[in-house]
Amino acid sequence: MIRRAVIALLVPVPWHPPGIDPLAWRTALAEDLVDLLATLNEVEPAIATTAADRALAAAVAWPTMPVYEVPAATPAAAFAAAAADGFDQAAVLAADAPDLPGLLIGKLLRPLTTRTLAVAPATAGAGGDGAGLLGVAARLPAPDWLPDLDLDQGSVAALRRAAPSRPQVATAPGWRRLRGPSDLATLDPAIEGWDATRSLLNA
Numbered sequence: 323m324i325r326r327a328v329i330a331l332l333v334p335v336p337w338h339p340p341g342i343d344p345l346a347w348r349t350a351l352a353e354d355l356v357d358l359l360a361t362l363n364e365v366e367p368a369i370a371t372t373a374a375d376r377a378l379a380a381a382v383a384w385p386t387m388p389v390y391e392v393p394a395a396t397p398a399a400a401f402a403a404a405a406a407d408g409f410d411q412a413a414v415l416a417a418d419a420p421d422l423p424g425l426l427i428g429k430l431l432r433p434l435t436t437r438t439l440a441v442a443p444a445t446a447g448a449g450g451d452g453a454g455l456l457g458v459a460a461r462l463p464a465p466d467w468l469p470d471l472d473l474d475q476g477s478v479a480a481l482r483r484a485a486p487s488r489p490q491v492a493t494a495p496g497w498r499r500l501r502g503p504s505d506l507a508t509l510d511p512a513i514e515g516w517d518a519t520r521s522l523l524n525a
Contacts, residue, residue, distance in 0.1 A: 325366065327404045327412040328359045328427055332371040332378055333395050333473055335418050337502050342522060345378075350518040351500060353382040354420030358515060360384050362424055365431070368407075370400035370414065396472050397457075401464035413459035416444070416473045418499045420516040421509060422456075426495055430459045433492035438465055439485070441478050443496035446504075456497050465490075 330352060338347040359367035368388040371379040372395055379389045390403035397414040404412040413430050415422070426442065433440040442456040454474040458481075467484050469476070482491045498505050500519075509516070509523075 324410045327368050327409040328365045329368045329370050329400050329412055329414045330355050330359060330417040331395055331400055331414050332375045333416050349381055350522045351420045352417040353518040354516045355417050356382045358424055396470050398468050398470040401460050405462040409462055411461055413457055415457035416499050419456060419497055420519040421513055422497050426497055430457055430494040434459055434461050437492040438490040440492040440494050441481055442494040443478055444499045445496040
């Protein structure tokens with residue numbers, strides 16, 4: 323049986339809504355993604371964090387959820403930790419997408435039946451705040467050609483250039499990360515979930 327991990331990668335969050343404490347904002351975003359991962363079937367949730375964010379990881383982790391301390395907040399580092407823990411596949415997701423639909427995580431993992439890597443881009447908010455990647459999934463151990471880029475610097479094009487052949491990198495549907503005011507404006511109150519973020523915004 324294939325063991326699959328879904329890993330919330332604690333990434334820097336450079337923006338927060340005016341009047342909201344930056345740490346409280348970052349914690350709410352991460353908590354909502356971790357809560358989503360913990361409800362998914364046929365995958366095992368985990369968190370990857372640098373030493374500097376270990377306290378944040380402890381604040382949002384569920385009991386018994388693995389927390390991988392990694393040298394850098396990159397998918398490559400998280401993949402290495404998951405491989406060492408015995409997983410066959412893993413998806414690494416930026417922990418600033420609190421309303422991410424669980425269906426999209428499945429679509430990120432699905433190409434791994436025939437591809438080495440799958441990539442989900444971060445889509446732009448109304449004002450163009452989006453850039454980089456939402457997440458990356460890989461068969462483990464991850465390929466040697468995978469660049470050690472963070473999710474803000476990475477792109478589908480960059481990963482395809484690094485691959486020995488373009489078809490090894492599949493593209494999955496993207497989603498918006500909350501990194502600016504125009505991204506915040508796209509949150510839909512009618513969508514269930516993202517309770518911690520919602521409560522903070524309504525406080």
